[in-house]
Amino acid sequence: MSSFLGIEIAKTALFANQRAQQTVSHNVANANTQGYSRQRAMMESTYTAYGFGANYQMGTGVKITDINRIRDEFTDRQYRNENSSRGMWNIESDILKQVEAVFNEPSDIGISSVLNEFWKSLETFAKDPSSLEARETVKERGVTLSNTINHAFTQLNDIINDINYRISIQVNDINSIADQIAQLNLQIQQTQIGGASAADLMDKRDLLLDDLSELVQFESYVDENGLFTINVGGAILVKGNESATMEFDTSTANGKITWKEYSSEVRILSGELKGLLDLRDDKIHNYLDKLNEFTQTFVDEFNAIHQNGYNLEGDNGLDFFQYVDGILSVNPDIVNNPSKIASAEDPDGIPGDNRIALELSDFRYKEISIDGRDCTIDEYYGSIISKIGVDSQEAARAADSQAFMVSQLDERRQMTSSVSLDEEMTKMIQYLHGFNAASRMVTTVDEMLNTIVNRMGITGR
Amino acid sequence: MRITQSMITENFMRNLNQNLKRLADVNDMIAAQRKIRRPSDDPVGAALALKLRRQLSAIEQYNSNAKDALTWMKDTETALTNVGDILQRLNELTVQAANGTLTPEDREKILYEVRELKDQLLQEANSTSINRYIFGGYITDKPPFAIVEKEIDGELRKVVELNPEIPDEGKTIDDNDFLEYNLGRSERIPINLIGPEVFEDIFDAVESLENALETNDSEAISGDVLEDIKNSLGIVLKYRAQIGARTNRLEATVSRLDANEVDYLELLNNTEGIDLAELITELKMEESIYRASLSVGARIIQPTLVDFLR
Numbered sequence A: 001m002s003s004f005l006g007i008e009i010a011k012t013a014l015f016a017n018q019r020a021q022q023t024v025s026h027n028v029a030n031a032n033t034q035g036y037s038r039q040r041a042m043m044e045s046t047y048t049a050y051g052f053g054a055n056y057q058m059g060t061g062v063k064i065t066d067i068n069r070i071r072d073e074f075t076d077r078q079y080r081n082e083n084s085s086r087g088m089w090n091i092e093s094d095i096l097k098q099v100e101a102v103f104n105e106p107s108d109i110g111i112s113s114v115l116n117e118f119w120k121s122l123e124t125f126a127k128d129p130s131s132l133e134a135r136e137t138v139k140e141r142g143v144t145l146s147n148t149i150n151h152a153f154t155q156l157n158d159i160i161n162d163i164n165y166r167i168s169i170q171v172n173d174i175n176s177i178a179d180q181i182a183q184l185n186l187q188i189q190q191t192q193i194g195g196a197s198a199a200d201l202m203d204k205r206d207l208l209l210d211d212l213s214e215l216v217q218f219e220s221y222v223d224e225n226g227l228f229t230i231n232v233g234g235a236i237l238v239k240g241n242e243s244a245t246m247e248f249d250t251s252t253a254n255g256k257i258t259w260k261e262y263s264s265e266v267r268i269l270s271g272e273l274k275g276l277l278d279l280r281d282d283k284i285h286n287y288l289d290k291l292n293e294f295t296q297t298f299v300d301e302f303n304a305i306h307q308n309g310y311n312l313e314g315d316n317g318l319d320f321f322q323y324v325d326g327i328l329s330v331n332p333d334i335v336n337n338p339s340k341i342a343s344a345e346d347p348d349g350i351p352g353d354n355r356i357a358l359e360l361s362d363f364r365y366k367e368i369s370i371d372g373r374d375c376t377i378d379e380y381y382g383s384i385i386s387k388i389g390v391d392s393q394e395a396a397r398a399a400d401s402q403a404f405m406v407s408q409l410d411e412r413r414q415m416t417s418s419v420s421l422d423e424e425m426t427k428m429i430q431y432l433h434g435f436n437a438a439s440r441m442v443t444t445v446d447e448m449l450n451t452i453v454n455r456m457g458i459t460g461r
Numbered sequence B: 001m002r003i004t005q006s007m008i009t010e011n012f013m014r015n016l017n018q019n020l021k022r023l024a025d026v027n028d029m030i031a032a033q034r035k036i037r038r039p040s041d042d043p044v045g046a047a048l049a050l051k052l053r054r055q056l057s058a059i060e061q062y063n064s065n066a067k068d069a070l071t072w073m074k075d076t077e078t079a080l081t082n083v084g085d086i087l088q089r090l091n092e093l094t095v096q097a098a099n100g101t102l103t104p105e106d107r108e109k110i111l112y113e114v115r116e117l118k119d120q121l122l123q124e125a126n127s128t129s130i131n132r133y134i135f136g137g138y139i140t141d142k143p144p145f146a147i148v149e150k151e152i153d154g155e156l157r158k159v160v161e162l163n164p165e166i167p168d169e170g171k172t173i174d175d176n177d178f179l180e181y182n183l184g185r186s187e188r189i190p191i192n193l194i195g196p197e198v199f200e201d202i203f204d205a206v207e208s209l210e211n212a213l214e215t216n217d218s219e220a221i222s223g224d225v226l227e228d229i230k231n232s233l234g235i236v237l238k239y240r241a242q243i244g245a246r247t248n249r250l251e252a253t254v255s256r257l258d259a260n261e262v263d264y265l266e267l268l269n270n271t272e273g274i275d276l277a278e279l280i281t282e283l284k285m286e287e288s289i290y291r292a293s294l295s296v297g298a299r300i301i302q303p304t305l306v307d308f309l310r
Helices: A005-029 A073-103 A111-127 A132-193 A199-215 A272-308 A332-336 A355-365 A377-417 A421-455 B005-032 B043-098 B104-125 B195-215 B218-272 B276-298
Strands: A039-048 A058-069 A219-222 A228-232 A235-239 A246-248 A257-259 A321-324 A327-330 A368-370 A373-375 B145-152 B155-162 B180-184 B187-190
Touching: A005 A039, A005 A058, A005 A421, A058 A199, A073 A132, A073 A199, A073 A272, A073 A377, A111 A132, A111 A355, A111 A377, A111 B043, A111 B180, A132 A199, A132 A228, A132 A235, A132 A246, A132 A272, A132 A327, A132 A332, A199 A228, A199 A272, A272 A321, A272 A355, A272 A368, A272 A377, A327 A332, A355 A377, A355 B180, A368 A377, A373 A377, A377 B005, A377 B043, B005 B276, B043 B104, B043 B180, B043 B195, B043 B218, B104 B145, B104 B155, B104 B195, B145 B195, B155 B195, B180 B218, B187 B218, B195 B218
Parallel strands: none
Antiparallel strands: A039 A058, A219 A228, A228 A235, A246 A257, A321 A327, A368 A373, B145 B155, B180 B187
């Protein structure tokens, strides 16, 4: 046994405590770093199997075996699943609020108010069909109604364009995240092969996974070959250092997201991307359909009545409204000459015969079959607004409760992983004392050696 | 449970944000004076609000319809009152003319006045309400009656007839030419009287008086003519009663609609409006909650062990 083992042991203690102190320092430095998990230097005692000719184990000091990061991976999984769902509802809620703003109901400027004004103008017109002012008002209200409805269509389509734009950005984001994760996988693998821990790299990867979970739901696991794998809707996005690419078809308004490598459609279960696709292909698509149905039915039924009448010039009524290629307008002939608005049931009754004008103004009460049910045109419009309201409310509520859930889970993660300054200071003191004590050991052994070397065997000098 | 500084900060920021959001929400409601600002605030309420607004706008319109109809009634009533007065005078003149002792000059005077009165009658029959002829059925743009020269028994006479411009291209005043106004959902009121129905017999009576005076047929004057003039008075009374009944109905409608308007406004206000007292209280509460959380925030920078180590 070497005489210097004592110093060697103390030296390992000095190094270990110093290294542990550096870890504390690293923790304090990163106390506010996003995605950072606190780290601990793992110490282990070292020993030689047996002493010289003796039957005992001999301690030889301490070593740092690893720098561990302290993290609860189970909660990570839960967090990411809930975060996907939060992302989905959040974006749905955001965009549905925009849809509500398009309709702006209940207010004095929404379609329902403009429609009310139109009905009123028809009533006034029915009172005196010979009055050109009344005719002018009907025409003007008709034009306003057309513009308001067209505006709603345009804005809904704008929202769909915006959604497509967001989808293409998110697909790029996902591809970029997948790429970064694949690179990190490689780095982590290389670091670990060298026997070192890759705590900080893994933190980086976890942060990217958190970001990814907001965009799209995925499963992550380490496969049988030890490769870190991300699976989106049954297809592999990342495996080890390789990543797949999503492609978004921007050539049409309802383009699909496909895998470049597997040439199949990406199955998306949750996340912002799912929310955007849901809005585009389901909810807003549905509102557009309903608004179209509303407009078409309104125009057809109104024109049918109008055509039955005779205008001031004694001619049969024209089409009052025109609805061509999704654009509603008042017949330009009527716009140029409101005398062409039909009011009389009998050409002999011009100009006082108001029977058709009355029928036009009573059209608001007419039960028509729209979309498989019998209701008035106003009621049908009201049902569209209710539907949007219910959808938006549902999304907002779900987004709120998901946000709460996510924050709870994040808190749980923080409970485990975040840096506590009190704790780090305590550790700092602990390692400081360890270091001081080890230094004292060196001095002590030094004194012992001094005794042996300089003071022993001086008899007879 | 392990608590760290960053957890406290994050929790604080989240809660502060939520408190501020609620505060902003109440503020917004007060500023907008509405608790339903978008359908998702209350989808059922929003649909109801749309319906109530619709009904309110309809009530307003029906009210204006009823008021316009009342104007028309008033104008009709005035015309009929005038017609009644004229007929009353004609009645007096007829009774006077029936007296056999009249000199030819007296008869001439009476005849002159009768003709004047006939012109006045024609004027009343061609009355308008806001530029529309009330008695013309659907032909509201042309006077329904006119004096035309007609050959009767080989003699050219000026008689009141349907305006010859009207039957143009087969147009005529039909007995069913009722101008109707909407007073509610499937509730209508005819506002006009059909001119020929009202005036045909009246003008006939006046013209037979004129005729009898010209021919000095005192027997006819005291007999058929007097009878006809009296009947005419009856006709006018009948139509005045009709107009009176419609006026009553319209006035009742107006006051019903006024009451409805108040009711629906209240309903609408209950549905989408705000209770200011309640909201202000809520605002104050949210404000103090927000202030409280801010003062909590000031304490978040707690000392750590760092502060006690030397």
